[in-house]
Amino acid sequence: MSACDLNLDFPGVILTDVYLTPTLAVVVLVSTAAESSCPSCHNPSARVHSRYVRTLADLPGHNRPVALRLTVRRFFCSQAPRVAARAAGERY
Numbered sequence: 271m272s273a274c275d276l277n278l279d280f281p282g283v284i285l286t287d288v289y290l291t292p293t294l295a296v297v298v299l300v301s302t303a304a305e306s307s308c309p310s311c312h313n314p315s316a317r318v319h320s321r322y323v324r325t326l327a328d329l330p331g332h333n334r335p336v337a338l339r340l341t342v343r344r345f346f347c348s349q350a351p352r353v354a355a356r357a358a359g360e361r362y
């Protein structure tokens with residue numbers, strides 16, 4: 271299986287890799303959105319705070335569980351410190 275074998279159409283997300291392990295099919299995705307909205311004040315921000323990986327597992331496919339590994343970014347809130355959240359992760 272390769273990345274080209276999959277037809278994923280998630281706005282703001284690109285497929286960067288697909289590989290098999292003995293127990294999993296792993297789909298690697300990266301967020302490409304230019305900005306994200308703060309969950310507290312709802313203002314958009316393009317100032318990236320950090321990145322981390324979210325893993326969704328237990329989706330069946332190719333006779334084994336499939337894990338989606340999505341790298342998302344945390345953005346600084348443009349209104350901080352006026353709101354409690356100084357940084358928030360992208361939401362899907």
Ligand SMILES: [Zn+2]
Nearest residue numbers: 308311347353
């Ligand atoms: Zn905010």
